[in-house]
Amino acid sequence: MKAKPHRKSTFINLDRTRCAIQEISGYTPTDATIWKSIRSTNLQRLTREFLWKLGDFWSHIDHLDMMGQCHICRVPESLEHIAVECDAYGQSIVWNLTKQFGDWFWMHLGRLFAILVSIAWHLIWKLRVDRVMVNPNMPLNKDAIHNQWLKMVNAGLQRDRILTNKRRFGTLALKKQIVLNTWSGLLMDENSLPDDWISTRGF
Template sequence: MRVWQARITFEDGKGLPCSVVAETHAREAITNCATSVPDLDSTEGTDIPGCKLELLTQSSAYKILRKLAPVPERQGTLINVGRTRSSLAEFNGKWPSIQDVWKSIRTKDFYKPTREFMWRTLHSTQKIGNFWHRIPHREGLAECPPCETLESMDHILLECDAPGQNAIWRETRLLWSRTGLEWPALNLGLILGCALVEIRDADGKRHKGASRLFRILVSEAAFLIWKLRNERRIQNQDDPEKHAFEQEIVNRWRAQIEKRLRID
């Protein structure tokens, strides 16, 4: 047909030109606007509902189920993610995306227990503070006994007067001072987003080694403070006589960070 130089026309079986047939079908389609309803009971033909099991993967099935039943955002999650992004924007000078925040806690610089702690804290799932106000006859557990104030993750990691957080952060700053760089003013958002913190040198260039050291020190320190709090409140039942001595806490911190840096 390509080498045929004469004019070629197409006709249907009745001898009509194809253009006439096409125009007729188009007019019928315009006048007949009724939508076709698929037969959901049919298992034949190309109009079969659902998807083939032989082509379905676990990943694709999970994505479909997530779209069918979207999970509403938790208020605690929105608050903590927002605080993390705000703290990072103030420190780094640019706003990270929500996806960046969640991906950051999956860094290989976090051990699995530390990663789980970060994930739970971002979701605000720990049973502390206001959680106990919803449990009858357990309202007293909402307060921090040594400080006599409402217990929150901010309070546990940065404010509590019980043995633990003051000594650990002091030792962390002492270790950081060997880098010759300024220690940032910490808050909960910066702790949760420590994997995205960009430490810069005097020339304003990003210091990759210092940034990695910062995320390791901050994540390990925060997780150890959380473990000490659980030992004090759960294992020792808030008994002041069973509180860990400061030197014991310092030794635990040094042993933990030395082990981490040695393996690293």
């Protein structure tokens, strides 16, 4: 019921998001569209939650103020810093894994783009939380990060398959063709799979 406070950082982040989208696609989204995109069902619930908890959010919570500053670079934390600027080990590995889809991936900006980029961001965030709050001395290696990334991508694929179940989700179920189109060209041994692989056992 109360008027929403005007936060400078929120205004700046919305404007930067809008400019980035316009540069990539030529489309200029409204503030409402940007906020709605964070609630998109294309993103897993935990991913949607973490997107709004970054930046200044942490500095206002007791005992979590240390989450507001990057311990590696000694600068204020932000989504941009976590995702693309931080020198912490693992960030570049995650993006290189995501970019392995090559030109095909970037030419199909849409549902798959949203899923995989959100997975990359979320994994980078999880690596940071583990480093800062769980076990700062925990050794990381490329294979371990690769396995975490692959596990999250496979979870996204399996989630899509489950959401096509009309018996379980009724009118809210995803259309099979949307899922087939989203993941087409990315599956292991795809040529040996049936055209409708969604219900294939052991997949």
